[in-house]
Amino acid sequence: MSLKTQGILFSVLAWCVIALSNLLPTLNIHYQFIILAPVILLLGVPHGAFDTIFIRQTINIKTLTRQIFVVFLYLLIAAIVVYIWWLFPGFALAIFLLISAIHFSGDPENNVPKWFRLLYGCAVILSPFVFYSRDVLEIFIFLSGIKAATLLVNYLEWLSFPWLGMSLLAGLFYFRTNFIRGFELISMVSLLTFTPPLLGFTIYFCFMHSARHILRTRDYANIKSLSILMKTTLLPMIVVVAFALIFMALSTGESVEARLAQLLFIGLAGLTVPHMLVIERIRFSGWKLGKL
Numbered sequence: 001m002s003l004k005t006q007g008i009l010f011s012v013l014a015w016c017v018i019a020l021s022n023l024l025p026t027l028n029i030h031y032q033f034i035i036l037a038p039v040i041l042l043l044g045v046p047h048g049a050f051d052t053i054f055i056r057q058t059i060n061i062k063t064l065t066r067q068i069f070v071v072f073l074y075l076l077i078a079a080i081v082v083y084i085w086w087l088f089p090g091f092a093l094a095i096f097l098l099i100s101a102i103h104f105s106g107d108p109e110n111n112v113p114k115w116f117r118l119l120y121g122c123a124v125i126l127s128p129f130v131f132y133s134r135d136v137l138e139i140f141i142f143l144s145g146i147k148a149a150t151l152l153v154n155y156l157e158w159l160s161f162p163w164l165g166m167s168l169l170a171g172l173f174y175f176r177t178n179f180i181r182g183f184e185l186i187s188m189v190s191l192l193t194f195t196p197p198l199l200g201f202t203i204y205f206c207f208m209h210s211a212r213h214i215l216r217t218r219d220y221a222n223i224k225s226l227s228i229l230m231k232t233t234l235l236p237m238i239v240v241v242a243f244a245l246i247f248m249a250l251s252t253g254e255s256v257e258a259r260l261a262q263l264l265f266i267g268l269a270g271l272t273v274p275h276m277l278v279i280e281r282i283r284f285s286g287w288k289l290g291k292l
């Protein structure tokens with residue numbers, strides 16, 4: 001499958017989800033988390049497991065000692081991020097949103113202009129605020145407490161309107177010259193604008209961000225079959241699922257949705273920092289650095 005085909009399939013799925021979620025009654029946040037957290041965990045998180053492939057191609061990790069050291073360092077960075085979150089949750093959430101926008105700006109195909117990337121990456125974060133800022137607030141409170149969450153949501157909601165306008169204009173601008181590029185942007189923005197935040201994010205994260213990263217990894221490592229690629233994710237996935245189960249079993253006191261939100265998004269923040277340290281250098285080289 002090419003990135004183009006994947007982009008079209010994602011866009012079609014996005015419009016189906018928009019239609020269905022507006023026709024069917026909205027589930028409350030408790031059930032949204034119970035249904036969607038496993039989807040994010042099983043379909044979205046594994047794209048980080050390919051980091052081992054990118055690490056192998058860019059630094060020398062031939063000996064077992066070096067491999068153990070790299071895994072240890074990766075997890076140590078993640079643990080430090082979680083600790084910083086625990087100390088300064090509002091600050092950590094704000095920085096996480098910022099670096100996520102930068103990370104998501106890597107999704108569009110390789111030859112798009114920089115302004116388009118910036119618009120796209122920030123649109124992923126800002127679109128949910130246009131109609132669903134109350135729902136986002138509810139989730140942000142789980143992550144950073146009511147004071148920081150309210151402050152952040154107020155700023156981001158205010159930014160979300162001009163951003164939606166600019167995204168739609170940019171999408172229309174490309175409709176004539178590069179239809180797929182414009183259609184992909186408008187579909188992504190509509191998905192995150194018109195569906196409940198957790199649902200929109202899950203579909204975007206699993207079927208755009210993660211799916212596209214898997215295809216890029218396949219091309220980078222010159223692997224013909226996806227099943228070989230999926231095998232590399234097995235061990236990291238077992239570790240992540242085991243960690244998730246242990247966290248859910250040990251954390252008590254708060255609601256299930258609060259704990260799932262913390263597990264998912266603080267966990268993602270922790271993993272995103274080492275993930276970006278591995279990926280971004282290669283992305284800025286046009287996915288060429290160390291290519292097989």
Ligand SMILES: CC1=C(/C=C/C(C)=C/C=C/C(C)=C/C=O)C(C)(C)CCC1
Nearest residue numbers: 097100103125128139197201265268272
């Ligand atoms: C919490 C939350 C949001 C932000 C999620 C982020 C920022 C996720 C980042 C994941 C990354 C960077 C994964 C890397 O591969 C939204 C969508 C604004 C609205 C719903 C609640």
Ligand SMILES: [Fe+2]
Nearest residue numbers: 047103213275
């Ligand atoms: Fe990623």
